[in-house]
Amino acid sequence: MARIAIRRLATLVPLVWLVVTLTFLVVKLAPGSYADTLDHPRLTPEAREALRASYGLDRPLGEQYLRWLSAAATGDLGGSYLYKEPVSRVIGRALPPTVLLAGTALLLDLVLGLLLAMTAARRPYGWVDRLTGVLGLGIYGMPSFWIAGLLVLVFALGLGWLPVSHMHSVDAGQLSAQGRLLDLLRHLVLPAASLGLVGAAATARLLRSTLLEARASRFVLAARARGLSRSRILWVHSLRPALLPAITALGLSLPMVVSGSVVIESVFSWPGMGMALWRAAEARDVPLVMGLTLVGAAAVIVGNLVADLLYAVADPRAREER
């Protein structure tokens, strides 16, 4: 297992380099620059030129790239044009909300997907199975921003149960610790559901299939022959092998969660890396785009490594084969 980890970690650096280099080229080759996107009534063409020079945007593309790369290699991600502070500080502020949101969404993906699959697999082709199948496929076909709109319409604007946006209420700082936690959870529900429901629908369909496959296997037949209860067979004997593809799917869904959070955080004004990336891309804040991409790419690669390691833990054959 250590070899797997070392081998995958060795690919981290070139992969991240490739991603940030491509990102730099895409952002830089698009017409316009940060100075061009500014919305300020006093911005004359002369002021725009002066601003471009003050940010080093008048230098050749290669020089800009090499400067950024050599600084990044020493841990200096530069300063954000937009926020007028070090990129590392912006990322440090945005990372915890994104981890909280993405973590909750992944948990929802796994737990809800598992529960739905187990329920459906208890009575295959029964009405519960058919209903969850139809609903699951419907949700899987929806983009997360559309689900977000629906949830806001029903639970925030319609019923008024949950807040529309932000991570805290106005004056949340004056609440008790318990009150602040409750307030945070209330604000977390809609964005996490918007992000996690699609994944849960996919996980449920995948797990249901693998559970049904496991039902037909010899070790389940043997368990039945030993007189074990249906629940025990399902939870203890069928689930572990059925989880293997789900672990892989969870690893693969990490990039979707990261990219989905760009939209969802912006819809809900969630102050995470997704919203920061949205604003940075809009403003052509290249250092911030690069910094966020670097962290996002590293997170996805490490996340997949963790999924691989979990797979190896769950299935000894994977360890042997590798």
Added chain:
Amino acid sequence: MKRAHRHLGLTLGLAAGLATACSGPAPQAPVGDGAPAPGGTVVIGGLGDVMTWNPYLAEDQTTDEILSLVYPSLAVEQVDYHDHPPSFAPGLASRWEHSEDGLELTFFLDPAARWSDGAPVTADDVAFSWRTQVAPEIAWLGSDAKGSILEVAAIGPKTVRFRFDHAYPYQLMDANEGLIIPAHAWGGIPYAAWRDLDWAGRVVSAGPFRKASHRPQQELVLERNPDYWRAGRPYLDRVIWRPMPSQVGLLAQLLTGGIDLVNGLDPADARRVAADPRLRLVSFPDRGYSQVRWNLRRPFLSDRRVRMALAMAIDRQAIIDVVHLGHARPAVGPVLSTMWAFNRALQPVPHDPAAARRLLADAGWADSDGDGSLDRDGDELAFELLTNSENDLRQDICLLIEANLARVGAVARPRFVEWGTLLALESAGDFDAIVSGWIEPTLIDLEPLWHTAPPGEPTLNSVGYSNPEVDRLLEAAAEAATFEQQKPLFDRVQELIVFDQPYAFLAETERLVGVSSRVRGAVFNDASPYFNLEEWHVNVARQD
């Protein structure tokens, strides 16, 4: 080149909308009634946030607007520019006087003014602010306003004198441009280090409010400045900003009571706000106008008759009714009809497709192949009509214009591109026509847009307009010593530009504000979203 006060992209699109009972530029009555009582909080929603706490590093309008509540200005520009240039009310300076030769302007600061750390606001602060404004290391966006100021000298603790290189009408406006910053707190920091500093921890206020807390992109809290020198002001204890990345989120928060105010609603959203008994809808002209910019370097658009014909083919009233939902007025020319400098003898170009067809025929355009579109010498009268993809209103305008022009045989092909791309295409001259907008400054300076552009230099005259008589008149207006001398020159310039039609002037837009009915005493106008924030008050009994 004087200030251009260019207003870019999306913001204008959001503002270019509707209004209810719309007033002129004369001062509006405050919303709400009831005697002011101290206390309470107002929560404001917006698309932007404070990006820096140093006003001379600010590069966005939201930061400027909010910092104007924290740092003082010498005087306060009033919204009374309909019949004469805007007047000024005392701000940090309680009075000012011109020298007899018109080359000096002396400000007398309010003796009670002091910073939130207890230090007095002095003439040294004003002189330090000017040095900062013109420092090349700072590259302040408004520095061109200071081009005629030779020196700013403290001639007493509370008396400061501005010396100009010549006498001109806008001396007070130029001297007043920019906020006053604390010399005693910031003066020791070398300018070279300013861009690397975290200014959030260095805020010293002399405005009505001071910084209480700021979580970027989440919440900014300003609280009443107890050291503010105007007794009894402000009324509010706190003002909270909740930035949101989308207009949809702002509307949802306003409708659910999460925020009290949104300044700049979409036209379609305004109806919902007006229908909500807990909210009020306020509208006012926002000094913005939309236009089609014709690239005069294109051979077919270099013909004045073609431009005039295209302008006559466009149904401005349909744009106002369909896109702005009735909350705009037809634009006439390069000066807004609400401004003192507007030539009131001018009228909007009429919507007259028949006359447009005649003009195009005069210019040699005919449908020789019977395909429904005009052509000349084998070339079709067809062009690309660009606008920015972030702006739904402008996209709708493009589609309406496409339909209007098709009726006279001209083919406009709308193309929507991202804002940075649009600017790059425009500045490179790589376009046929662009639907865009400007916010006009109260300082009337037509030179940046309409004077012949020097070759190879960055310019706002992207359409390539060049008229020697306009150039001569604009140069004379720049040399004029008084507004009275400028007015006839501006009148003639407007006549010439309306005749030449380098732009098809479309609509003068209005700004829409949705505000909770518990907010009282607020005056909304185009000077600032927070024009009289120190006078705002709330019904404290209904406060949560």
